[in-house]
Amino acid sequence: MKVLKFGGTSVGTVNSLTNVKRIVEEIPGRKVVVVSALGGITDLLIATARLAVADDIAYLDSYARIVERHIAVIDGVVPESRRDATLAMVKMMLDELGNIFKGVMLLHDLSPRALDIIVSYGERLSSVIVSNAIKGATHFDSRTFIRTKEGPHGANVLDSELTNRLIEEKVCAYEWDTAVMGGFLATDAKGEVTNLGRGGSDYTAAIMAAALDADILEIWTDVDGFMTADPRVIDTAYVIDELTYTEAMELCNFGAKVIYPPTIYPVYHKNIPILVKNTFNPSAPGTRISNEPPHRKPSDKAIKGISSINDTCLVTITSLCMVGVIGVNSRIFNALTAKGVSVFLVSQAASENNTTIAVRNADADLAVRTLREEFATELATGMFNDVVAERDLATVAVVGENMKHTTGLAGKLFNTVGRNGINVIACAQGASETNISFVIERKSLRKALNVIHDSFFLSECQVLNLFLIGVGNVGRSLMQQISKQQEKLLREKNLRINVVGIASSKRGVFNRDGLDVADWRRLLDEEGIDVTPDIIRREVLNMNIFNSVFVDCTASADVAALYKDLLSHNVNVVAANKIAASGDYDVYKELKETARRKDVKYLFETNVGAGLPIINTINSLINSGDKILKIEAVVSGTLNYIFNVLAADVPLSRAVVMAKEAGYTEPDPRIDLSGKDVIRKLVILAREAGYEVSQEDVEKNLFIPEEMLAGEADEFISKVASLDEEFEKMRGDAEAAHRHFRFVASFDNGHLSVGLRSVDSDHPFYNLAGSNNVILLTTDRYMEYPMVIKGYGAGAEVTAAGVFADIISIANIR
Numbered sequence: 001m002k003v004l005k006f007g008g009t010s011v012g013t014v015n016s017l018t019n020v021k022r023i024v025e026e027i028p029g030r031k032v033v034v035v036s037a038l039g040g041i042t043d044l045l046i047a048t049a050r051l052a053v054a055d056d057i058a059y060l061d062s063y064a065r066i067v068e069r070h071i072a073v074i075d076g077v078v079p080e081s082r083r084d085a086t087l088a089m090v091k092m093m094l095d096e097l098g099n100i101f102k103g104v105m106l107l108h109d110l111s112p113r114a115l116d117i118i119v120s121y122g123e124r125l126s127s128v129i130v131s132n133a134i135k136g137a138t139h140f141d142s143r144t145f146i147r148t149k150e151g152p153h154g155a156n157v158l159d160s161e162l163t164n165r166l167i168e169e170k171v172c173a174y175e176w177d178t179a180v181m182g183g184f185l186a187t188d189a190k191g192e193v194t195n196l197g198r199g200g201s202d203y204t205a206a207i208m209a210a211a212l213d214a215d216i217l218e219i220w221t222d223v224d225g226f227m228t229a230d231p232r233v234i235d236t237a238y239v240i241d242e243l244t245y246t247e248a249m250e251l252c253n254f255g256a257k258v259i260y261p262p263t264i265y266p267v268y269h270k271n272i273p274i275l276v277k278n279t280f281n282p283s284a285p286g287t288r289i290s291n292e293p294p295h296r297k298p299s300d301k302a303i304k305g306i307s308s309i310n311d312t313c314l315v316t317i318t319s320l321c322m323v324g325v326i327g328v329n330s331r332i333f334n335a336l337t338a339k340g341v342s343v344f345l346v347s348q349a350a351s352e353n354n355t356t357i358a359v360r361n362a363d364a365d366l367a368v369r370t371l372r373e374e375f376a377t378e379l380a381t382g383m384f385n386d387v388v389a390e391r392d393l394a395t396v397a398v399v400g401e402n403m404k405h406t407t408g409l410a411g412k413l414f415n416t417v418g419r420n421g422i423n424v425i426a427c428a429q430g431a432s433e434t435n436i437s438f439v440i441e442r443k444s445l446r447k448a449l450n451v452i453h454d455s456f457f458l459s460e461c462q463v464l465n466l467f468l469i470g471v472g473n474v475g476r477s478l479m480q481q482i483s484k485q486q487e488k489l490l491r492e493k494n495l496r497i498n499v500v501g502i503a504s505s506k507r508g509v510f511n512r513d514g515l516d517v518a519d520w521r522r523l524l525d526e527e528g529i530d531v532t533p534d535i536i537r538r539e540v541l542n543m544n545i546f547n548s549v550f551v552d553c554t555a556s557a558d559v560a561a562l563y564k565d566l567l568s569h570n571v572n573v574v575a576a577n578k579i580a581a582s583g584d585y586d587v588y589k590e591l592k593e594t595a596r597r598k599d600v601k602y603l604f605e606t607n608v609g610a611g612l613p614i615i616n617t618i619n620s621l622i623n624s625g626d627k628i629l630k631i632e633a634v635v636s637g638t639l640n641y642i643f644n645v646l647a648a649d650v651p652l653s654r655a656v657v658m659a660k661e662a663g664y665t666e667p668d669p670r671i672d673l674s675g676k677d678v679i680r681k682l683v684i685l686a687r688e689a690g691y692e693v694s695q696e697d698v699e700k701n702l703f704i705p706e707e708m709l710a711g712e713a714d715e716f717i718s719k720v721a722s723l724d725e726e727f728e729k730m731r732g733d734a735e736a737a738h739r740h741f742r743f744v745a746s747f748d749n750g751h752l753s754v755g756l757r758s759v760d761s762d763h764p765f766y767n768l769a770g771s772n773n774v775i776l777l778t779t780d781r782y783m784e785y786p787m788v789i790k791g792y793g794a795g796a797e798v799t800a801a802g803v804f805a806d807i808i809s810i811a812n813i814r
């Protein structure tokens with residue numbers, strides 16, 4: 001036999017009721033159908049009662065809506081043959097209800113008992129309608145067999161013994177094929193109407209399933225089953241196919257509202273499985289909850305789901321005198337129990353110096369007052385410190401039976417949230433190891449849920465959330481590459497590149513759900529806001545999104561100045577911009593140190609040699625114990641290109657324009673022509689090789705007169721033309737002598753220099769075409785034959801590819 005429970009959304013409309021009718025009528029054999037009130041009716045009943053007691057005549061309109069809703073569904077789902085009889089029954093109940101509202105208004109009295117009676121009409125009405133809608137169904141009035149008694153703090157609790165006996169007498173004793181009854185409803189020993197609490201229809205169904213030894217309890221709702229996390233917060237959350245009773249209990253005790261927590265106890269004792277199904281998608285398999293799901297494998301994910309409470313206050317009691325004193329915790333809990341304060345998390349360090357409890361924000365004042373009263377003497381004598389409450393927090397619970405004995409799980413969990421800048425304020429893990437709960441600031445809840453979901457492979461993919469700053473040559477190329485590669489990375493590497501921010505120097509567009517990079521121009525124009533670097537910083541930090549990467553494709557010092565703050569807030573930084581890595585040494589060190597401390601990345605591989613693997617190679621050599629003794633390099637794509645294209649008919653001024661058009665130069669080409677770009681790169685190389693050097697330490701042998709560099713960038717090209725003749729002569733002489741000009745950077749025995757050199761055909765720099773770069777690294781291990789890295793050293797495509805590689809390296813994919 002099956003017991004099926006249909007919630008308010010399932011019986012809320014003619015359409016959904018039609019589904020219910022179909023689902024039930026297709027089931028062969030005996031079944032019990034438990035229904036909630038029509039969706040929204042319980043709230044409407046309460047609201048109408050409140051209007052009535054407040055003497056507000058608007059209660060009549062509200063009551064009329066209740067009447068209309070019920071009549072409409074009868075018209076829509078009850079077969080014609082039973083429609084009049086059903087209407088008559090329902091109208092009689094609605095008239096009674098109308099009279100009760102009238103009484104409430106006249107008496108100005110809405111006692112809890114009256115309210116219980118009023119809300120009971122929801123299920124009484126819906127069950128009569130459903131029983132008449134379903135072919136061959138028999139209606140049972142659950143008030144006659146679900147019995148409550150008074151529990152702690154005057155609450156109604158199930159009298160299970162009596163209820164089971166009454167079910168035998170009032171239900172089992174009769175012949176029926178389909179029994180339909182209202183959930184939630186009950187009566188007490190005096191015959192007064194009571195109920196099983198909000199959500200109690202699930203509980204009624206579980207009680208029936210246990211009493212009747214059903215084969216299965218089916219909870220029909222409006223979702224496909226238990227999800228790995230709240231899908232409103234995590235768009236990659238998915239339905240869990242199987243859960244144990246413990247896992248389901250842990251999840252729904254802690255925020256997942258799929259089933260009412262007490263539902264699990266009665267069926268758990270009888271080992272009756274629960275199947276959570278979607279009335280609106282009956283073919284979906286749903287979630288099966290049982291003692292030992294048949295398909296569970298040891299290789300299953302350790303974490304089955306995550307749930308959370310967005311409403312937490314931590315109350316802490318501290319004293320150095322608590323150590324070893326027996327009974328402090330017992331006093332805390334007894335005092336709170338006496339006041340009906342529910343505690344859902346407890347944390348006490350082994351030092352016993354303090355006990356922290358988590359309560360709902362609404363209970364916080366009462367909890368603090370209660371504990372201050374309980375420990376009044378200790379507080380007065382200063383033995384105990386004042387009781388403190390920290391509000392506006394959230395609790396996250398990760399749940400899974402496979403967590404048991406999965407070594408390193410808690411470590412990974414806290415590391416993951418910590419790397420994303422989320423501070424864990426309190427935590428608790430029971431020895432059963434099926435739940436790790438921790439408390440964080442409420443504003444970090446979304447980020448925490450996402451990052452846990454992402455990192456524990458509950459999500460089908462890893463996510464990197466990118467802010468792309470700078471939409472010039474490199475930035476645009478990067479967007480094209482991302483747009484082209486996004487789908488493949490997702491498909492083959494389970495890596496989702498989610499661009500959540502794009503900014504030019506003037507406009508920025510930000511959206512945590514992701515932006516279409518292919519459409520960046522329109523997005524900036526139509527949906528963008530005016531930005532400055534400080535606004536960009538605010539947008540990034542306010543979004544507070546997990547696994548975030550700030551990608552700087554500008555040459556702006558103001559943008560580079562944001563890195564420290566971003567890294568401090570656990571935002572990874574990938575920079576094509578060389579300003580930070582080559583500027584003030586202390587800043588460079590601090591950025592690296594901050595990244596290390598915050599366990600995020602500060603990557604700038606493209607700062608030297610664009611897409612060539614130079615910085616990573618130096619890092620690998622150093623980390624494996626090598627020592628860089630000497631660096632000789634041609635690292636200006638622009639200058640190398642210029643010296644390669646100079647010809648009788650291509651003067652210097654033309655070559656500079658060509659380099660700019662090819663996308664090799666810095667936004668301001670004077671940075672290249674003045675040698676500054678090479679100086680920056682040499683400093684970065686030496687620093688990465690472990691030397692504390694600055695741009696001032698570089699000996700400069702430059703070829704553009706200082707005075708030509710003054711003024712505006714645009715004027716520079718026309719000024720350069722005055723050097724054309726001199727350069728043509730130099731070029732002619734070099735050609736005649738079979739020599740090539742190269743602008744060489746050198747680090748040798750601690751000495752840094754840059755300068756123009758002419759090299760002959762024996763020199764390794766002689767054959768260096770186009771904008772190519774070459775780096776010779778002489779190290780302890782590469783002494784006789786230096787390591788050579790050579791290839792394209794500038795250009796939007798290769799640089800963007802290098803930036804992209806830095807970004808991807810932040811994700812843990814292979």
Ligand SMILES: NC(=O)C1=CN([C@@H]2O[C@H](COP(=O)(O)OP(=O)(O)OC[C@H]3O[C@@H](n4cnc5c(N)ncnc54)[C@H](O)[C@@H]3O)[C@@H](O)[C@H]2O)C=CC1
Binds near residue numbers: 555
């Ligand atoms: N082009 C190349 O071959 C290589 C370039 N790089 C570096 O990449 C960076 C970008 O170079 P390109 O794309 O060639 O230059 P670009 O001039 O084409 O692009 C820079 C972009 O940054 C924007 N920008 C400036 N200030 C900004 C701000 N405050 N906020 C947002 N955007 C801002 C500019 O409007 C411009 O669109 C530079 O730092 C350069 O040194 C590094 C390696 C190679």
Ligand SMILES: N[C@@H](CC=O)C(=O)O
Binds near residue numbers: 606607610636664793
């Ligand atoms: N302007 C630079 C670009 C790469 O860093 C160059 O010419 O090398």
